[in-house]
Amino acid sequence: MSIRYILGAQDGAPIAQVLSSLRSQPAWRPFDERAVAFVRRFSQKLLTSAGIRQHPELAALGHWFRGANLQTLAGQYELETPQLLKLGRGLAFHLAPSNVDSVFMYSWLLSLLAGNVNLVRVSQKASAPLDFLVGALAQTLAEDVGAPVRERIVLLTYPHDEQLTRGISEACLIRVVWGGDATVRALRAIPLRPTAIEICFPDRFSACAIRASAVLEADDAALAQLATAFYNDAFWFAQQACSSPRLVAWVGDDATIDAAAVRFWAALDTELARRQPENSEAMNMARVAASFEYAAARLARPAEPGEFRGAHPMRLRMETPLDETAKTLHCGNGLFLETRLPRLAALAPQLSDKEQTLAVHGFPREELVELALALPPRAVDRFAKFGEALSFAPVWDGQDLITTFSRNVLLPTG
Structure with a gap:
């Protein structure tokens, strides 16, 4: 031995x-x-x-x-x-x-x-x-x-x-x-x-949900704080922790989401430039390989047109509802799936006992309760504010x- x-x-x-x-x-x-x-x-x-x-x-x-x-x-x-x-x-x-x-x-x-x-x-x-x-x-x-x-x-x-x-x-x-x-x-x-x-x-698979209008309403300082909080949730542990968000669910109409996404991801780019997280060639190749698998399975495509193979973060827009295959293919390492919803409770059918944490921004408590009551058994063990997804609690x-x-x-x- x-x-x-x-x-x-x-x-x-x-x-x-x-x-x-x-x-x-x-x-x-x-x-x-x-x-x-x-x-x-x-x-x-x-x-x-x-x-x-x-x-x-x-x-x-x-x-x-x-x-x-x-x-x-x-x-x-x-x-x-x-x-x-x-x-x-x-x-x-x-x-x-x-x-x-x-x-x-x-x-x-x-x-x-x-x-x-x-x-x-x-x-x-x-x-x-x-x-x-x-x-x-x-x-x-x-x-x-x-x-x-x-x-x-x-x-x-x-x-x-x-x-x-x-x-x-x-x-x-x-x-x-x-x-x-x-x-x-x-x-x-x-x-x-x-x-x-x-x-x-x-x-486990974890996600985050953002009310698009809340991003547009935020001033520059509040947006920078939101980007810092998201960075802490997603980039510590190279997105490998059970509570690291891998799916970004945008809630709102398409026009509002389009504008909010531009603002949010630009703020995150600024945070990445400041923090300089690890982004090795192996991590980049893992993202690229995963993106090919998502495309081959017709599950997701690049969120933005043009060259994306070296992108960090890499964003893929879901073309189908989130399922177990999409969760299994995810490699972490700065890869984010994005989906759009008219209301937060519409996320419930896409979740299962695989989900642990849902980080949320911009939603009142009653909408969180509405989602919780619509969840399948054992789906989502905790809701967390942005910046607290990795925060441990004695109930885990x-x-x-x-x-x-x-x-x-x-x-x-x-």
């Missing part, structure tokens, strides 16, 4: 020994002061680390887990009553995705806060953000505040090994899977303990993670 331990165990340690040690640790109550102190200190360490400005997604992680937010989060849960005691479930096995380096930290830290012991497997791919995270974690674990947590976390990596994954799965009481649909299906074939639970975060993919990561122990009364 070619396991490389990153944190929490010495290389060469037998996995059975590591698992036995983790399983021997008692469950804590949610928001145990030791867990809260560690997470708060890790947040401080991350936010004050040299080089954090080069990793805005990690700065967002650190900001989310700051002490004030932890206090607010704890206040949202009733942790104990005369009849009920909440505890962590035990050993949680997290399988991190390879395309979004920091996402596993949210589930791990929330699992720790819920009272659990955690083993995390990360990708073997080299990653500057992951190295940055590991450095901050190691420094925090080395401090006094890290002492109670050192025996409750193992971070490791290993190549594909079904036998090893099976062994860890048999030991855990929670399995958390971040990955594509194929990964989820493969892991679901590996059994868990009868008392264990599984939380899966599979492939429709699941309250603190509640799911913990269990209720009933106590006698009287």
Whole structure:
């Protein structure tokens, strides 16, 4: 077994020994002061680390887990009553995705806060953000505040090994899977303990909806802010995050949409020139290849006439309603599908349980509720403002993670 331990165990340690040690640790109550102190200190360490400005997604992680937010989060849960005691479930096995380096930290830290012991497997791919995270974690674990947590976390990596994954799965009481649909299906074939639970975060497709008239009504400063917000949603993680918008749904009449689109995309071009996101040749080729596939399937065509092969962003106008094929063909990397609707609720028939986040701009709450009530089952887990599509919340993919990561122990009364 070619396991490389990153944190929490010495290389060469037998996995059975590591698992036995983790399983021997008692469950804590949610928001145990030791867990809260560690997470708060890790947040401080991350936010004050040299080089954090080069990793805005990690700065967002650190900001989310700051002490004030932890206090607010704890206040949202009733942790104990005369009849009920909440505890962590035990050993949680997290399988991190390879395309979004920091996402596993949210589930791990929330699992720790819920009272659990955690083993995390990360990708073997080299990653500057992951190295940055590991450095901050190691420094925090080395401090006094890290002492109670050192025996409750193992971070490791290993190549594909079904036998090893099976062994860890048999030991855990929670399995958390971040990955594509194929990964989820493969892991679901590996059994868990009868008392264990599984939380899966599979492939998702996210979109945004814009009221065209709101773009035309915005002054230049407001439009620049909108472009910045859209950039943060779409270009962090190279549009690979589950909540990154890939479809832009314009709502309004054609003339209004035409004028709004010109204004909006011009503002985004200005933002791209200012921010200079990654746009490698491989990313460009992925966009071009996807555009050919959309054209061959008669699903979409270039949104603007003329040469577009080197365009970044690349815009394709849908020629048919959005379907599962159109979602599957999407490659991220700055490719945007565009569709037009007379009203927001008309988007509902094009959505499915594949959709996670719909970022919205210019719509009153009643129109969002109208759309939500028209949605197919399980379609769209969250509506977000522009600029907040990637903002994490303890309710993710429709699941309250603190509640799911913990269990209720009933106590006698009287």
